Amino acid sequence: MDFSLSPEAERLRSELLDFMQARVYPAEAVFAEQLAQGGDPHGTPPVLDELKAEARSRGLWNLFLPHKTEWTDGLSNLDYAPLAELTGRVSFAAEVLNCSAPDTGNMEILTMFGTSEQRRDWLQPLLHGEIRSAFAMTEPAVASSDATNIECSIVRDGGEYVINGRKWWISGSADPRCRILIVMGKTDASAAPHAQQSMILVPIDTPGVSVVRNLPVFGYVDREGHCEIVFDDVRVPDSNLLGEEGGGFAIAQARLGPGRIHHCMRTIGAAERALELMCARGESRVTFGAPVAERGQVQEWIANARIAIDQARLYTLYTAWKMDEYGNRAAASEIAGIKVAVPQMALTVIDRAIQVHGGGGLCGDFPLAAMFAHTRLLQLADGPDEVHRRTVARRELKRQRATRENAAVAG
Numbered sequence: 001m002d003f004s005l006s007p008e009a010e011r012l013r014s015e016l017l018d019f020m021q022a023r024v025y026p027a028e029a030v031f032a033e034q035l036a037q038g039g040d041p042h043g044t045p046p047v048l049d050e051l052k053a054e055a056r057s058r059g060l061w062n063l064f065l066p067h068k069t070e071w072t073d074g075l076s077n078l079d080y081a082p083l084a085e086l087t088g089r090v091s092f093a094a095e096v097l098n099c100s101a102p103d104t105g106n107m108e109i110l111t112m113f114g115t116s117e118q119r120r121d122w123l124q125p126l127l128h129g130e131i132r133s134a135f136a137m138t139e140p141a142v143a144s145s146d147a148t149n150i151e152c153s154i155v156r157d158g159g160e161y162v163i164n165g166r167k168w169w170i171s172g173s174a175d176p177r178c179r180i181l182i183v184m185g186k187t188d189a190s191a192a193p194h195a196q197q198s199m200i201l202v203p204i205d206t207p208g209v210s211v212v213r214n215l216p217v218f219g220y221v222d223r224e225g226h227c228e229i230v231f232d233d234v235r236v237p238d239s240n241l242l243g244e245e246g247g248g249f250a251i252a253q254a255r256l257g258p259g260r261i262h263h264c265m266r267t268i269g270a271a272e273r274a275l276e277l278m279c280a281r282g283e284s285r286v287t288f289g290a291p292v293a294e295r296g297q298v299q300e301w302i303a304n305a306r307i308a309i310d311q312a313r314l315y316t317l318y319t320a321w322k323m324d325e326y327g328n329r330a331a332a333s334e335i336a337g338i339k340v341a342v343p344q345m346a347l348t349v350i351d352r353a354i355q356v357h358g359g360g361g362l363c364g365d366f367p368l369a370a371m372f373a374h375t376r377l378l379q380l381a382d383g384p385d386e387v388h389r390r391t392v393a394r395r396e397l398k399r400q401r402a403t404r405e406n407a408a409v410a411g
């Protein structure tokens, strides 16, 4: 097992480190100020577009793509891990590099399953960072951890499909630049459970699409938004179908593997930042004659954070290596495992960092409170922890069963 980076990834990492120091960290306060001044929580602060242009000119663009493009030769998961980790340190950094969810997963779907027209109309502007997109699967009326429950209907009518349903928690759909929704629904409710679903492209301005409301997360109104959307007799041409009728479940599975590991890589970056803030604050605050960082209890938190972050990073790198070497399917248990382990680790680290900041840790003067809310949502988004544990347990039981059976045959 070799976790060393390719020369290209080494070069990009050094360029990204420089860009973060010189341009991104100094822009954090500017970003918040411009967003507040603009009066629209979903608006685009001008500094974001300035940073995007600079990232692109530095070659720091679309780094998540695993195949050769005009921007990179295609980075492996292992190569991408330290880059994504760096972007996880600042809330908007992934978007600056055109590497943010849900666009990355949607671009991957369009690359893998899109026709040449679909790629021209939607993939190209997404790759150039001109528009944004959303992925609409979850529904308020059914338990959506089990995607076979989805009720949204996609019915063929001549040369069109008609879509009816209600979705919620659709990330990215409040961004004024969001132009396209990838909607999952059922084309044939009588087919086998995993062949009922299809995916279809729905421009957000199609008549019958209504963005009803944005859902805050612990009171935080995320800039990209997580909206409830109603589809009322929405008609799109049949050429908007992605892949084949009944192929939606398989497309969803293809999308989620890389998306999940990217979340984990960025979350490790957030945990590193929280640990840095914890140490700096602990050394600068003095109580009862000594800096807080000299207290045994706080040092235990610092040590445990260091240990837990390093463990989580190695588990994530191992998963990335396994995906690169054996494919996403072979690494399904590890992908599910890191999706549980990494947010759990980061929540503990951020929580301790908040505690060391005292009351300040709970307010917006430090990034920790927002970081906590964002990390907590990852225990639900892209599947709740319990469903990922189910994947790990079922694979483990299967593996153990096979080992016992092989031993019995050999014996």
Ligand SMILES: Cc1cc2nc3c(=O)[nH]c(=O)nc-3n(C[C@H](O)[C@H](O)[C@H](O)COP(=O)(O)OP(=O)(O)OC[C@H]3O[C@@H](n4cnc5c(N)ncnc54)[C@H](O)[C@@H]3O)c2cc1C
Binding pocket: 102, 135, 136, 137, 138, 139, 142, 143, 144, 145, 146, 168, 169, 170, 171, 172, 217, 226, 377, 380, 381, 382, 383, 384, 386, 387, 390
């Ligand atoms: C901030 C945020 C952003 C999101 N973004 C998107 C998005 O862009 N697009 C999209 O389509 N969806 C999105 N989601 C939705 C997310 O994927 C779902 O919330 C998640 O899959 C769970 O579905 P549900 O909410 O219907 O919970 P339910 O399916 O009702 O499950 C409720 C709870 O039951 C428990 N549970 C479920 N199954 C099991 C099991 N097998 N064993 C034990 N316990 C179990 C879990 O604790 C689970 O949390 C987002 C969610 C959040 C919070």
